[in-house]
Amino acid sequence: MHTPDPTEPRVPSAPPPGNGEAPPARGQPVRAEEEDERPYGVDPEFVEEICELLRAGKRDAVRALLDDLHAADIADLLEQTGAEEREQLVGILRPGFDAEVLSHLNTDLREEVVDLFEPGELAAAVAELDTDDAVDLIEDLDEDQQREILENLPADTRALVEENLTYEEYTAGRLMQRDLVAVPQFWTVGRTIDHLRASGDDLPEDFYSIFVVDPLHRVIGAVPLSRVLRHKRAVPISDLTTDDLHAIPATMDQEEVANLFRQYALVSAPVVDARGRLLGVITVDDVVHIIDEEAEDDFLKLGGVGEAGIYRTALDTARTRISWLGLNVVTAFVAAAVIGLFEATIAQIVALAVLMPIVASMGGNAGTQALTVAVRALATRELSESNAMRVVGKEMLVAILNGVVFAVLVGTVAGLWFAPEIGAVIAAAMVINLFVAGLSGVLIPLGLNRLGVDPAVASSVFLTTLTDIVGFFAFLGLATIFLL
Numbered sequence: 001m002h003t004p005d006p007t008e009p010r011v012p013s014a015p016p017p018g019n020g021e022a023p024p025a026r027g028q029p030v031r032a033e034e035e036d037e038r039p040y041g042v043d044p045e046f047v048e049e050i051c052e053l054l055r056a057g058k059r060d061a062v063r064a065l066l067d068d069l070h071a072a073d074i075a076d077l078l079e080q081t082g083a084e085e086r087e088q089l090v091g092i093l094r095p096g097f098d099a100e101v102l103s104h105l106n107t108d109l110r111e112e113v114v115d116l117f118e119p120g121e122l123a124a125a126v127a128e129l130d131t132d133d134a135v136d137l138i139e140d141l142d143e144d145q146q147r148e149i150l151e152n153l154p155a156d157t158r159a160l161v162e163e164n165l166t167y168e169e170y171t172a173g174r175l176m177q178r179d180l181v182a183v184p185q186f187w188t189v190g191r192t193i194d195h196l197r198a199s200g201d202d203l204p205e206d207f208y209s210i211f212v213v214d215p216l217h218r219v220i221g222a223v224p225l226s227r228v229l230r231h232k233r234a235v236p237i238s239d240l241t242t243d244d245l246h247a248i249p250a251t252m253d254q255e256e257v258a259n260l261f262r263q264y265a266l267v268s269a270p271v272v273d274a275r276g277r278l279l280g281v282i283t284v285d286d287v288v289h290i291i292d293e294e295a296e297d298d299f300l301k302l303g304g305v306g307e308a309g310i311y312r313t314a315l316d317t318a319r320t321r322i323s324w325l326g327l328n329v330v331t332a333f334v335a336a337a338v339i340g341l342f343e344a345t346i347a348q349i350v351a352l353a354v355l356m357p358i359v360a361s362m363g364g365n366a367g368t369q370a371l372t373v374a375v376r377a378l379a380t381r382e383l384s385e386s387n388a389m390r391v392v393g394k395e396m397l398v399a400i401l402n403g404v405v406f407a408v409l410v411g412t413v414a415g416l417w418f419a420p421e422i423g424a425v426i427a428a429a430m431v432i433n434l435f436v437a438g439l440s441g442v443l444i445p446l447g448l449n450r451l452g453v454d455p456a457v458a459s460s461v462f463l464t465t466l467t468d469i470v471g472f473f474a475f476l477g478l479a480t481i482f483l484l
Helices: 044-055 059-066 071-080 083-093 100-104 107-114 119-126 131-138 143-152 155-165 189-202 225-229 254-264 284-302 314-340 343-348 351-379 388-417 420-450 455-483
Strands: 182-184 209-213 219-224 268-272 278-283
Touching: 044 059, 044 071, 044 083, 059 083, 071 083, 071 100, 071 107, 083 107, 100 107, 100 131, 119 131, 119 143, 131 143, 131 155, 131 278, 143 155, 182 189, 189 225, 209 225, 209 278, 219 225, 219 268, 254 268, 254 284, 278 284, 314 343, 314 455, 343 351, 343 455, 351 388, 351 420, 351 455, 388 420, 420 455
Parallel strands: 182 209
Antiparallel strands: 209 219, 268 278
């Protein structure tokens, strides 16, 4: 009787689908009806299988499984394994390593993985990347690693990468891809097609538009590939240019680039210098990464955790959070000072001390809701000076409605628990605090944005302090007036 070896790669026991197709490889996209498989990435069972094979020393079996994976899935696998397994996986992948894996890898892990390669072999892999991907990889490394890779790149690739690196971080110049297709304005469709066929491997791997330039290499239009294919050879290429060319200055912030693509549903757009000369192109796949980065950045800033990620060391993570927590200690003492003003009231009515956290907590949560919506709307340009008053008015109405609802609820519970007059006081305080919280949640980010301060960074600390102070002052002040 044969006992299966748990370290051997698993072979599906089920027969292939009725249409004769082989089952999909692990980590590859699967059909929607296979509910037990994820449609992308690698599942935990596959990660465990890889680790078992590594522990058993079956490198060839691991290599066979990795050959079927997309670069993004290999990056997922590296992120989900420990440092020892990660080093072994990189050793297996090193012959003919695909540097695109590094493009998909979490930035906190890139440096660790890069250290496992010799500069020459890493440079050879990076040279196969598009310019934008190569820059994205190199810019996050320290200066010594950057220099080693750049020195080992082919001269033409190194020149393009170094030129991109001269632009400010988070600008279109850093983001753009230098491989593109540009033709003179006097060419015809036929000559353009002949040029594309003759260029062969010199063409970008993926491109969506052909840019039309004048003799000074200034971009005057773009022609989608689909439009080229639909017209006869004799048609001048300049007659096919789109009417809505959106040229992007190389100095434009990447968040503005993302908003431009979102606003006009762009697939690609040319990047130009101050004189309008064509420098590169930005494609929608790059913009997807920008949107993801900007959303993550705003989310982390609102939580006061900076750039901390799950792959950073405990010391680095603690360091990024200390300053924010320290600021919150200061604001907490401010709120405590407000409570101290009503020490005599609390001493006479102990129930107030029990109910105070409810008022402060509800105000903080209501304010955070309005704040989150406002910060995101500012980032996507949905909230501006033109519609700010309408949004403020809406948030005021929402705050009043929520305040009344929870005033009745909390006031009833507090009245039954302690006394009706205490329920009435906390109900009034609830309305006041929720109104102030909702109003502040939209006014604070608007004000900071007007002053040129990133609302995602500073809004929450101001909001928390304000709702605490107003909540305590309203509740304890009303109690002092009406209960003593």
